[in-house]
Amino acid sequence: MKLLSKKFPNDEDGQVLKMLYKQGVDFNEPQDAEFFIAVPDKHSGEAVLKSFKDDRLICELEQDDETEEWTCYCLNEEIIDIQKRLDGLSIPYGGQTEGWGVMID
Incomplete structure (x- = not known):
């Protein structure tokens, strides 16, 4: 994912991206x-x-030991576009995108 701070969307994802940028995540490098x-x-x-x-897509299915809820985890470099793509693929099966995360060193 390559983004410059001036290109963050004006929504919840944009707020998280701005927070990560302020914490030192370099979006000029792939994340x-x-x-x-x-x-x-x-x-x-x-x-x-x-x-x-x-x-x-690179994905895996896991069940939480405590809540017994099922979650698919997908790894990708593009945040904004892939989230819409994942929703489109999972909604027909009763799934929906529930968030995303980036590892911070």
């Missing part, structure tokens, strides 16, 4: 972002995962 897609159950998660992998 890997991990996306979290909540799914209602394992069967739906497997369908979402197959859809993502068919679209050549």
